[in-house]
Amino acid sequence: MSSPGAQGDPSGAAAIRSVLRIRPFRRLWIVLGAASFGDWLGLLATSVFAASQVQGSTAKGAAFGSLIAIRLLPALLLGPVAGVFADRFDRRWTMVICDLLRFVLFASIPLYALTGAGGGLVVGWALIATFLIESVTLLWIPAKEAAVPNLIPRARLEAANQLTLITTYGLTPIAAAIVAAVLDRTVRGLVGGELPSWAEPAQLALWVNSFSRLATALVVAFGIKEISQSRGGEREQTEQSMFRQFVEGWKYISQTPLVRGLVLGIFGAFAGGGIVIGMAKFFAASLGAGDAAFYLLFGAIFVGLAVGIGLGPMIVRDMSRRRWFGMSIVLASASVLVLAFAIHLSMAILGAILVGAGAGMAFLAGTTLLGGEIADEVRGRVFAVVQIGTRLVLILAITLSSLLVGVGGSRRLTIADLGISVSSTRLLLLAAGAAGIFAGISAFGQMDDKKGVPVLADLWGSIRGRPLMPAEHFVSSGLFVVFEGGEGAGKSTQLAALAERLRAEGRDVVVTREPGATAVGERIRALVLDPTGEAAPSPRAEALLYAADRAHHVATVVRPALIRGAVVISDRYVDSSLAYQGAGRTLPVQEVSWLSSWATGGLKPDLVVLLDVDPHTGLSRVESRNAGTDRLEAESIAFHERVRYAFLDLAAADPKRYLVLDAARPAEEIAAAVARRVDEFLVDPAGIVHPRPAQGPDTSVQPELSDTELVSMERHT
Structure with missing residues (x-):
């Protein structure tokens, strides 16, 4: 009996090649890669640029941290309505206008510095421009996410998501860091001595990011017209008020078990990852390790994320994606428990990789399900909730876990007279892991499309290429x-x-x-x-x-x-x-x-x-x-x-x-x-x-x- 892959690999290199043969998506993928590269380079450039405009380590730290924090504020203020724009207006022109605005805003930061304004004023404008850039990005993301399912067959949606997620969270961050480092060394080597303001690597990086936005706007406007294809119900949507669309979008999420389970599950997976990141430094200290161990744990999570996104579909093959989603959340949460019981750094690194892998698989499965099983009329609003919610959940989890562990420190709590001591860090990991497993099981129960089919037997059968079939429903009284x-x-x-x-x-x-x-x-x-x-x-x-x-x-x-x-x-x-x-x-x-x-x-x-x-x-x-x-x-x-x-x-x-x-x-x-x-x-x-x-x-x-x-x-x- 041949495996499914024999007829057409649904998740490997063959699937990636088949997706890239679709011209509109190939062009969009290139655009997304450039946009992601610009985002990461812009994050590095604006942060370093702001810190370079002031004197003193305290001021530099405040400028750097303020610029990072300001990137999150728009999600709180504008996030709830960002999806309404994606569903209400033409998605192609929404993307084009947003990229043109970001081109202007990114370019304005180094241009303002060339006017000779003081460092404080330059930093102030950098903060304002960053806020505006992030606000525009919130409108761009749901439009892009909602447009992708209309460009490719539903059967290839997962492969398309794999490609874009690996590009966004794997290739482009590394490329941006390398370019920033090479730019700094190259410019300083060519000029020698102190650099003029216009030649600062941070300013050059901002220019690169700015023009990458102009390029993506032009490609989308003239090269991917398929994004503007008509959508059912568009006329009725434009006749509705934006508030009415906003309310209906949230009702759809809360009243649809599949969507509700997906949204809560994705949030739970990212919360688990955020908690691990937030406690990694204290956890490393509890293992008797230093900053090097912290960096290893931090990197291990993203290695796991890439592994989960890249290899997950090839492992589970034809397993129900609804089931796989819930199981991935349980895997990520159970791996948090592995961390809680880790007694050596190697065990902790393995747990961190598994946490990232579970979160990556859950995010891929969830995104694929959202794109393939949700009506196009509300897809933008749903994606807005997911994209913005994951940002907020991740940051809140990192912040709160760091705060709680910071208050408790890494000191140990002795249980009665038993001579057993447990660090507060491990207690918090235990609580987070248990809560995540509960969330994963709840999401699985809401979304399971193969009721009565044994889960582990189904997983093993899927890995072997023979997933179990759900019961063929019929009413019998005999x-x-x-x-x-x-x-x-x-x-x-x-x-x-x-x-x-x-x-x-x-x-x-x-x-x-x-x-x-x-x-x-x-x-x-x-x-x-x-x-x-x-x-x-x-x-x-x-x-x-x-x-x-x-x-x-x-x-x-x-x-x-x-x-x-x-x-x-x-x-x-x-x-x-x-x-x-x-x-x-x-x-x-x-x-x-x-x-x-x-x-x-x-x-x-x-x-x-x-x-x-x-x-x-x-x-x-x-x-x-x-x-x-x-x-x-x-x-x-x-x-x-x-x-x-x-x-x-x-x-x-x-x-x-x-x-x-x-x-x-x-x-x-x-x-x-x-x-x-x-x-x-x-x-x-x-x-x-x-x-x-x-x-x-x-x-x-x-x-x-x-x-x-x-x-x-x-x-x-």
């Missing part, structure tokens, strides 16, 4: 009973006895078998049970043929009967494939199980009656019929013993669903035992008919009955 067992177990006899008894009670009974219950099944049966063996299929082909018969059988016979409330009694079902093709033919049992589960939509019987028989006894019964032998009956004793023990293992793994009976007992005793068990499903204590509905699709990764066995059963029937 009862599904299956008879299983080896050759000569007497299934046909007991099946007929049960059917006759239930019909005598006036019940709607459907007797069926696998394979051969349909016209299609008869043809398949002739292929797989041909006694001559001249056209015997290979083991894998045999498993596929049985699965094909079962898929058609369930769709045309079993499900319709269960829906109308009938009692369906089948001679063999999924467990025969697991026993015969899995154990008997020694095919990978989990692959046979996945194949059968997919074929049936996961339909599981309410009751499986397993008639256990010794292979020698069963085969002697077959020979006494003088009806000839088919391919299965002609197999070796070792084959039939493997089949027998596979059936018994299946029954032991799910005892509530199985009734195991010794096939050597008198037929009347067996029939009476089966009747008593079936009555438990059909009649309540008051004697009123009350069939228990058939259970939902089987999503477990357990071996199923062999299709070959199913065919053999038909011949005996």
Whole structure:
């Protein structure tokens, strides 16, 4: 069975190449890269430039810190309405106008310095310009984020997000730092001595950032006109007041479980990362390490972030992104607990990498879901909440955690007289990790789109390229009973006895078998049970043929009967494939199980009656019929013993669903035992008919009955 990647890698280099072949997105990606480079370079340049305009270490520190803080203020003041602009106005021209404004504002900072104004005035204007730049950026980000899903197919949205996030948080920050450093060394080397004001590296960096904004504005205006494609409901939106749109956007977020879970989950993931960053210095001190350890922990988080964004989709492959999102948050939060219990720097670095990886995967999955599953009319407002909220949550988490740990210090708290001491830093990490796990589980519960499917089994199956299928929903008021067992177990006899008894009670009974219950099944049966063996299929082909018969059988016979409330009694079902093709033919049992589960939509019987028989006894019964032998009956004793023990293992793994009976007992005793068990499903204590509905699709990764066995059963029937 080939993996999904065989047909087209959904998350690797092939997916990245396929996204870059889309011309509008390729141009937008280049624009975003330039914009991100300008942002990081602008952050470094404006901060260094402001500090260079004043004298004294205290004043320099205040100028540097004030400029960083002022970048956050617009998010508090204008953040709530930024998304309304993205949804209300043309997104392409919103991006163009914002970039032109940023071009002017960035250029104004070094231009004002050239006028000869005092250092304090220059710093003051730098602060004002930074505030205005950040305000404009708040309008630009939601417009950009909301436009991306309209440029590429939904199936490639995740690959596009991978590319943009790695560029924004991985490549361009490093490039900006390198350019700033090279610019400083190059200019000083060329000029020598003291630099003129216009040649200061910080001012040159501001010019580079300014003209990068002009370039992005021109590319978007003339090269990516697809961003302006029409959106449904645009006319109605422009007729609404901005306040009405703002209120409706928040209502949509609060009243939509998927969006609510996404937003809260992303905030929780970034809060965990912020807490780790805020406490990293104190935590390093609690380990007896210095500033070098702090830098390692800080860098480890961003290494993990890149790893999570870059490698996460290739690991989980086709797993439900809704599930992956919640699991990523739990991973990030559980990794915070790893930090809390770290006793060595190496363990702490591993925990920090895992925190970053969990946060990166959650951010990628969340962004992809927001872009692909949210109506275009409100996408800008939702992205504004996420983008601005993550900034605020991250900064607040860093600030509050630093403050709390700073107040508590890294001193240890002794618990009673037990001689156990715990630092306040670790206590805060424990609390943050526990809260994050709760948030992740809550988000998972709100968004889970595969209810009833085991989570860990689904993850393992997805990693192997065979994710479990969710239950195929249908309303059933009937009862599904299956008879299983080896050759000569007497299934046909007991099946007929049960059917006759239930019909005598006036019940709607459907007797069926696998394979051969349909016209299609008869043809398949002739292929797989041909006694001559001249056209015997290979083991894998045999498993596929049985699965094909079962898929058609369930769709045309079993499900319709269960829906109308009938009692369906089948001679063999999924467990025969697991026993015969899995154990008997020694095919990978989990692959046979996945194949059968997919074929049936996961339909599981309410009751499986397993008639256990010794292979020698069963085969002697077959020979006494003088009806000839088919391919299965002609197999070796070792084959039939493997089949027998596979059936018994299946029954032991799910005892509530199985009734195991010794096939050597008198037929009347067996029939009476089966009747008593079936009555438990059909009649309540008051004697009123009350069939228990058939259970939902089987999503477990357990071996199923062999299709070959199913065919053999038909011949005996």
